[in-house]
Amino acid sequence: MLRYTLMRLGIFVACLVVVWGLVFTGLAPRGLGASNPFWILLLALVISAPISFVVLRKERDRASVQVSRRVDRMKANIDASRAQEDMADDAARAGGSAS
Known part of the structure; x- marks a missing residue:
């Protein structure tokens, strides 16, 4: 079970690095305003789930x-x-009824 969890985490981290790179280079949208970190996390989750x-x-x-x-x-x-x-x-019931 731990192995599966670590493998899922590894796939997520790999997707996170790739998404971050794509957003940093401008190949993927940056999100709205200050939502950039949340956008990157959400996109990495959405991509890593079907891969996993x-x-x-x-x-x-x-x-x-x-x-x-x-x-x-x-x-x-x-x-x-x-x-x-x-x-x-x-x-206990059998012993109690014998008396």
Whole structure:
């Protein structure tokens, strides 16, 4: 999961550098007034999102499998705890009704 996040961040930073270069050289619009830094960030985000979607497909699938396994493990632990609690509750009820 960390690897996927770092790869996404790397693609965003690369897009940010390219967009900044294009705006600095005048090949891309500079934005309105003082909005230049926000314009560059927004443009880099819009460009990096589809690139990440296509380029990181396999890595995203791996991260998804890891998250799914973690969720399944947590569900199993919760179910096991619930079963132990139910058994303890049943035992307490059975012991209390015997007197």
